[in-house]
Each structure stands twice: as C-alpha cells, then as structure tokens.
Amino acid sequence: MAYDYSPYLRNEKFPHIWCPGCTYGIVLKAIIRGLEKSGISKDDTAIVSGIGCASRLPGYVDFNTLHTAHGRAIAFATGIKMVKPEKNVLVITGDGDATAIGGNHFIHACRRNIDITVIIFNNFIYGMTGGQYSPTTPTGAFATTMPYGNVDPHFDINELSKGSGATFVARGTAYHAAALDRLVVEAINHKGLSVLEIINACPTTYGRRNKFKNPTDMLLWMKDHYVPLSAYQKLPPEKAEGKYPTGILFRIEKPEYSEVYYEMVKRVRSREKGGR
Amino acid sequence: MAKTIRLLQGNEACSEGALYAGCTFFAGYPITPSTEVAEVLAVKLPLIGGAFMQMEDEIAAMAAIIGASLAGSKSLTATSGPGFSLKQENIGFAAIAEVPCVIVNVMRGGPSTGVPTGPGQSDIMQCRWGTHGDHPIITLTPASVQEIFTETVRAFNLSEKYRNPVIIAFDEIVGHMREKIEIPEPGELEIIDRTKPNVAPEEYFPYDSSKGDIPPMANFFEGYRYHVTGLNHDMTGFPVNACELIHVEEERLMRKIDANRDDIIKYEEFMLDDAEVAIFAYGACGRSAKEAVETARENGMKIGLFRPLTIWPFPDREIEALAGRVKSIVVPELSLGQIILEVERTSKGKTRVEGIFRVDGDPINPGQILDMVKEVI
Numbered sequence: 081m082a083y084d085y086s087p088y089l090r091n092e093k094f095p096h097i098w099c100p101g102c103t104y105g106i107v108l109k110a111i112i113r114g115l116e117k118s119g120i121s122k123d124d125t126a127i128v129s130g131i132g133c134a135s136r137l138p139g140y141v142d143f144n145t146l147h148t149a150h151g152r153a154i155a156f157a158t159g160i161k162m163v164k165p166e167k168n169v170l171v172i173t174g175d176g177d178a179t180a181i182g183g184n185h186f187i188h189a190c191r192r193n194i195d196i197t198v199i200i201f202n203n204f205i206y207g208m209t210g211g212q213y214s215p216t217t218p219t220g221a222f223a224t225t226m227p228y229g230n231v232d233p234h235f236d237i238n239e240l241s242k243g244s245g246a247t248f249v250a251r252g253t254a255y256h257a258a259a260l261d262r263l264v265v266e267a268i269n270h271k272g273l274s275v276l277e278i279i280n281a282c283p284t285t286y287g288r289r290n291k292f293k294n295p296t297d298m299l300l301w302m303k304d305h306y307v308p309l310s311a312y313q314k315l316p317p318e319k320a321e322g323k324y325p326t327g328i329l330f331r332i333e334k335p336e337y338s339e340v341y342y343e344m345v346k347r348v349r350s351r352e353k354g355g356r
Numbered sequence: 357m358a359k360t361i362r363l364l365q366g367n368e369a370c371s372e373g374a375l376y377a378g379c380t381f382f383a384g385y386p387i388t389p390s391t392e393v394a395e396v397l398a399v400k401l402p403l404i405g406g407a408f409m410q411m412e413d414e415i416a417a418m419a420a421i422i423g424a425s426l427a428g429s430k431s432l433t434a435t436s437g438p439g440f441s442l443k444q445e446n447i448g449f450a451a452i453a454e455v456p457c458v459i460v461n462v463m464r465g466g467p468s469t470g471v472p473t474g475p476g477q478s479d480i481m482q483c484r485w486g487t488h489g490d491h492p493i494i495t496l497t498p499a500s501v502q503e504i505f506t507e508t509v510r511a512f513n514l515s516e517k518y519r520n521p522v523i524i525a526f527d528e529i530v531g532h533m534r535e536k537i538e539i540p541e542p543g544e545l546e547i548i549d550r551t552k553p554n555v556a557p558e559e560y561f562p563y564d565s566s567k568g569d570i571p572p573m574a575n576f577f578e579g580y581r582y583h584v585t586g587l588n589h590d591m592t593g594f595p596v597n598a599c600e601l602i603h604v605e606e607e608r609l610m611r612k613i614d615a616n617r618d619d620i621i622k623y624e625e626f627m628l629d630d631a632e633v634a635i636f637a638y639g640a641c642g643r644s645a646k647e648a649v650e651t652a653r654e655n656g657m658k659i660g661l662f663r664p665l666t667i668w669p670f671p672d673r674e675i676e677a678l679a680g681r682v683k684s685i686v687v688p689e690l691s692l693g694q695i696i697l698e699v700e701r702t703s704k705g706k707t708r709v710e711g712i713f714r715v716d717g718d719p720i721n722p723g724q725i726l727d728m729v730k731e732v733i
Contacts, residue, residue, distance in 0.1 A: 159431070
C-alpha cells in the first residue's frame with residue numbers, strides 16, 4: 081500500500097512552488113517518513129527555516145513551523161530549544177542559508193552541541209535568487225555571479241560540521257531517497273547537534289549552466305558520485321577521487337548544551353536553598 | 357521578592373524590572389554600555405530556572421529571543437549602538453510576525469563604533485525607522501534608575517498586550533548612574549501576559565483580526581501548530597501575494613499601536629500650566645531640563661518641561677496642543693538634531709522650535725538650557 085503522507089502535510093498548500101525537476105519534493109517525503117518513524121508527535125516538534133527554496137518547506141508540513149530571516153534559522157531554533165529543551169527542534173536550511181549568511185550561527189550551534197537537527201539541502205547554488213554561487217558551489221562550476229567558472233574554494237559541510245563540534249554528521253542524496261528517512265531518524269534521535277547534508281538537484285539554475293542536459297542527468301550524477309561510507313572506505317585512492325561517502329559519517333557522544341545548562345541551573349538553585 | 361530599597365545602577369534596575377515582569381529568557385552579545393544588563397541576568401536567570409545565553413552575535417541574540425517568545429517565554433535582549441543596528445532585520449521580523457519581545461538599547465554616540473563609553477541619543481530615529489518596511493514600534497525613554505525599573509516592566513506589558521517588539525532606549529548616563537530605587541512587592545505592579553486563544557486548534561488562525569486588531573497568540577507546542585513567517589501573510593499566517601490583503605494587514609499592524617496611543621503614550625508635564633517656554637527633553641537631557649526649569653522658576657521665568665516616557669508612538673497631539681500655547685519649545689538632545697524634527701513636525705508651525713545639540717560625550721547641562729531659554733523667552 082502506498083505510504084500516506086497526508087497526515088503530515090498541509091494538503092491545501094499544494095501544489096508547491098518548487099521547479100519541475102527539483103528534488104526537494106523527494107526529500108520532503110523522506111523527512112516526513114523519518115519524522116513518523118522517530119515517533120515524536122507533531123505537537124512536540126518545531127520546524128524552523130531561513131530563506132531560500134528549501135526554507136519554504138515548513139509551510140507544507142503540519143507542525144509548529146517558523147520561516148525566519150535569511151541565515152538565521154539556527155539562531156531562532158536555539159531560542160526555542162533553550163526554553164523548551166524537551167521538544168524536538170528541526171532546522172531546514174539551504175547551502176547558502178547555512179554556510180554563508182548563517183555560517184556563524186551554524187558553527188556556534190555545532191560548538192555548543194545543542195540538541196537541534198540541522199538538515200541542509202545542498203544544491204550547490206542560490207536557487208530562489210536565480211543561480212548565484214554559494215559556498216558549496218564546486219570550484220570551476222558556473223553561476224550567474226561566476227560566469228567564467230567559480231574561482232572560490234568550496235566548503236565541505238562534513239568537515240565544517242566536524243571541525244565546529246557537531247556530534248552527528250551524515251550525508252544522503254535525493255537519488256538515494258529510500259535510505260534518507262533512516263538518516264533523518266538517526267539525526268533526530270541523536271542527542272546533540274546533528275547535521276544531515278542532503279545533496280539535491282537544481283536543474284533550473286545549476287544544472288542548466290553546468291552541462292546537465294535534464295533533471296535525470298543530475299540524479300544520475302548523484303548515483304555515480306555518491307557511495308555508502310563502507311563501500312567508499314574500500315575504494316582504492318584512484319577510484320575514490322571525485323566520489324563522496326554517504327551515510328552516517330561521524331558520530332560521537334558529548335554533553336548536550338541545554339542539558340548542561342539546566343544541570344547548572346539545578347545546581348545553583350539547590351546551593352541557593354542551602355544545599356551543596 | 358519583598359519590597360526592598362536598594363542602590364542600583366540603571367542597567368541593573370533594567371534587569372530587575374525584566375525579572376519582575378516575568379522574563380525567563382535573555383540572549384545577548386556583550387557591548388558597552390549595555391553589558392551590565394546581561395551580567396546581572398547571567399547571575400539571576402538561572403536562580404529562577406530561566407535561561408541566559410551569550411550568543412555568537414547580536415543578530416543571533418535577537419533571533420533567539422523571538423524563538424524563545426514563540427515557545428512561550430517572555431524574552432529580552434540588551435545592546436548599544438552598533439549592536440542595535442545589527443538587530444534591526446530581526447526587529448522587523450518580530451513586528452511583522454507579531455512576536456512579543458523587549459529590546460534594550462543603552463544609547464552611546466555614533467555612527468559606527470562612535471563613542472562607546474559616552475552617552476548619546478542619536479539612535480532615537482533608528483528606534484523608529486531602523487529596519488526596512490513600514491512597521492509599528494513602541495519605544496520607552498526612562499530617565500532615572502527607578503523609571504528604568506518601572507518602564508522595563510511596562511515594556512514587557514505593552515509587548516505582550518500588543519504582540520509587538522518594544523524598545524527601551526536610555527542613554528549611557530542613566531544606564532550607568534547609581535540611584536536609590538524601591539523595588540515593588542510582587543503584585544504591586546500589574547503584569548500583563550499575552551492573550552491565549554480560547555478556540556479549538558482547528559478553528560485557530562494566528563492573525564485573525566475579526567475580533568480586534570490584536571489577535572490572541574498560541575505558543576508553540578500547545579497543540580495549535582500554526583505557521584509563522586516574515587513574509588506578508590494572511591490571517592492563517594501563510595504568505596499571500598494579493599496586493600489588497602497585504603495593504604490591509606500592514607494597516608492593521610500600524611493601527612494596533614496608533615489606535616491605542618492613549619494607552620501607550622506616557623509623559624511627565626512639569627510646571628507647564630502657565631509656561632511661556634516649554635522644554636521637550638527625555639533621558640539625561642530631561643534631568644538637566646528639570647533642573648533648568650526649577651532655576652528659571654526661582655528667577656521668575658515661566659518655564660515648563662514636557663518629558664516623554666514613550667517616544668514612539670510620538671506624543672503628537674500633546675505637542676501640537678503645547679505648541680499652541682507657548683512662545684517656543686526648546687529641544688536639548690545628545691545628537692545633532694533628530695527628535696527635534698518630530699517636535700517641529702508635530703508643532704505644525706504654531707511655535708518657534710529651538711534645539712540644543714551636543715555629541716561630544718558630555719551631557720547637556722542645565723546652564724546651557726537656561727541660556728537658550730533666556731534667548732527665546
């Protein structure tokens with residue numbers, strides 16, 4: 081029987097605004113399956129986003145949803161989590177939103193290891209604004225603001241997250257959609273800052289300028305270039321070149337921020353009452 | 357908190373006022389001369405089970421207090437000059453999304469880094485027009501440590517009542533001054549909380565103004581599951597592109613403050629009844645002006661003071677009436693002329709308006725004001 085997404089959608093908000101060939105719909109469905117599998121109620125979940133194509137996602141889902149200013153989703157989400165630490169807080173963000181204008185918030189949320197799940201829709205481009213390059217646009221790729229090929233070095237979200245202190249880092253792709261919901265569940269269940277990067281296709285503003293003849297080509301590119309971590313680790317160096325691992329890339333346990341904060345609160349309050 | 361007499365700094369009184377009003381969340385970024393507001397709350401919020409966060413920047417701090425407010429907490433941030441500039445985009449977000457929150461701006465000189473340890477009043481137009489777009493705002497301007505306490509409580513009340521960001525703007529002099537203050541007993545000052553919906557979740561629309569310009573507000577995680585956005589939206593909270601609706605909703609936002617101006621606007625009139633010359637001054641300038649009035653009266657000059665405690669919305673009707681009955685209005689301010697523009701605008705040519713401006717980091721003293729008064733009387 082086909083999976084019924086409708087209980088999690090604001091069905092009256094469809095059709096969505098995403099372009100034909102965009103993979104965000106595929107990812108939206110995976111996130112819904114993941115949220116259902118996580119077993120956390122809709123009332124106990126807040127989904128926060130910034131600005132951009134991915135950031136329009138919260139409008140389509142039936143949760144407590146907050147669509148904020150460009151780059152600021154994680155900072156808004158931090159306020160929510162700090163006053164309601166027992167609730168489930170997700171951030172949906174794009175590559176530009178998370179790593180350019182919101183880069184500071186991103187690295188500091190990782191550093192704190194606050195229990196928020198950050199799902200980054202990485203399509204290597206500013207889609208909604210019309211195809212300008214982002215911090216993840218591959219060097220050499222074309223964008224409206226890099227008409228002669230991108231000369232900027234690009235961010236590796238996996239390394240950026242780990243280096244900043246995130247305790248869960250995973251990567252999936254829109255092509256490998258069947259595996260995505262499990263990554264969503266793992267990311268939500270992880271206590272601490274989880275980063276889930278999802279590689280996406282933007283045929284309209286990225287593919288068109290970068291020799292992808294149609295949306296399918298972009299999906300096939302993902303199929304060819306992204307391999308599960310276990311397989312990736314077995315590749316000889318010459319075959320690993322240009323390929324990227326998927327799955328849970330990094331996971332450690334470290335004290336979670338809001339828990340540490342409220343333990344401190346408990347400690348000082350008991351001391352105030354004469355305890356030690 | 358029993359009624360207590362204390363010797364407090366203005367910034368400390370601000371923190372005490374916030375706690376009295378029920379604030380349980382503070383997010384900020386250190387900046388002179390506002391820092392003590394954060395430092396006191398870093399000590400006190402944990403003691404009441406609240407949360408204090410020093411964020412990575414001013415923008416994050418403003419964002420975090422909006423998030424915390426949506427999740428049900430009364431929340432505060434405090435900043436000065438450049439930090440206030442950084443917060444502007446998200447202040448606009450709080451205005452359009454109608455999220456209650458309080459922003460303290462302990463004003464210093466500017467532009468840019470300006471005079472970090474000197475007083476200023478040159479953010480007063482930024483309080484009103486700092487962010488883009490048309491939006492409602494409330495700004496309070498206390499002039500003493502006691503007033504900072506009570507006005508901070510009032511700021512939270514107005515914010516909750518009108519679902520709007522409220523700014524408390526006071527200059528460095530008042531922020532760092534130490535004075536005797538009486539902290540009222542709990543219950544002595546009225547505390548207002550946001551109006552919650554009394555309808556079932558499926559019947560709730562977060563921006564439904566059919567029963568009034570200020571719709572009831574559900575907090576996140578209370579079963580209402582609504583959508584909040586910085587885009588122009590309809591009563592459901594979802595974005596709209598219908599020109600007509602955007603215009604109507606923008607007007608409602610402005611109206612919810614403008615139509616309630618009598619409830620929001622507060623001011624002190626000092627010896628104005630028979631005054632021939634009025635001084636319009638707030639904050640530290642208001643204190644100097646009061647002394648100038650007293651000295652002038654001792655010398656037989658009919659001088660009075662209009663001291664606004666709410667500067668946005670501007671007390672336009674009151675100033676027009678005042679302008680109709682005095683020979684001139686003198687406006688001392690710690691800028692090169694900002695709020696004088698509003699006094700000129702609202703006095704509608706009915707009187708002469710003269711400014712005393714100073715931006716060197718020193719206060720305008722009573723003598724300077726008296727000199728000008730003697731010129732215009």
